[in-house]
Amino acid sequence: MGDIALVDIGSSRVKWQVRSPDGDVTGSGATREPAGCVRALASMAQASPLTAVWVSRVTGDRGLEFSGELAAAGLGAAVHAVQAVAVGPNGLHSDYAVGQLGVDRYCALVAARACGDTPVIVVDAGTAVTVDVLHADGQHAGGYLLPGRQLGWEALQPRLADRIAPREASQWPEDLDPAPGLNSADALERGWGLGLAGALDGLIARSRTDLGEPAACWLTGGDAYWLAPLLREEARIVPNLVLDGLWELSRWDDAVCAG
Structure with a gap:
């Protein structure tokens, strides 16, 4: 091999x-x-x-x-x-609607499940921000979807085009200034960034309560390093969860074929 x-x-x-x-x-x-x-x-x-x-x-x-x-x-x-399936490696099981669970979310769950029988909340901060809840027994409890920082900007900017210019993803500052903005562009950037972090804090806390036991929160995706300092809930950056999941799936496929 x-x-x-x-x-x-x-x-x-x-x-x-x-x-x-x-x-x-x-x-x-x-x-x-x-x-x-x-x-x-x-x-x-x-x-x-x-x-x-x-x-x-x-x-x-x-x-x-x-x-x-x-x-x-x-x-x-x-x-x-790869396609998302209801039953994956290491006892992963999801009742998410057929054909609707993004393959990146599925791979991240596979990676989380490979780390053992522990509850995990997976937050993938990309173009969309997804939150997926995984029980200790491998049952995927479902998740939440939010627009990411770029999508949030793009949703409102056209309505305020006389004062806010379009922005590419590469133009975002590395860190977010939390002070109130003194112009519309800064106000949108900071308002959406802090609002997104606040929404995620609420979802992470709610998911931990619903799980009924202490759960790690893993933060991945292109905006993970930007988002992490804004969160109040404890979260750990795991940069390559989707790729880790692909690796686990490649090994699982070999095992299935060998069997």
Whole structure:
């Protein structure tokens, strides 16, 4: 068994890792476009051929673009596009509506479940912010969806276009100033950022109460480092939960095939 590639195609970024059969990360990166990820994987494959590519992908053009670029690169690796299922590895079970649980959320839950019989609240801060609640026995209790910081900006900015300019995700400051804004752009940035953090604090606290036992909160996604200092509830940043979940799924698939 050779190296495998793990690829998370999100709405804004494509994150990837290459891992050895033992799980050691031998390469990693992030690009805005799927083509950049494929070029990086093709370059690494020249030194050590890839035997498989495991992909968590959004629906639509970005997923199709990645598939086309990968086929054109001629890597010769088996491609596994993950889908969320009701019963996953290590006793993970979800009653979420069929076809509606995002594959990135599913992979993050797989990664959380792989860490043992412990309750976990998974917050993925990306284009959308998702909160998923996992019981100690592996039952997914469901979750919550909120617009992320960029989506929140984009929802209101057009209505205030005479005083607030459009903003790309790359234009956000690294840290949020919590002081009241003295112009509409600052007021929106700070109001939405603190409001999002407040909403998440409430959801995390409620989920911990509903679980009925102490639960860790794992924070992942592109905005995790921006969001973490704004939260009052205790949370730990786990940067690559989706990729970790893809790795667990690749091992589970091998076990299923072997059985």
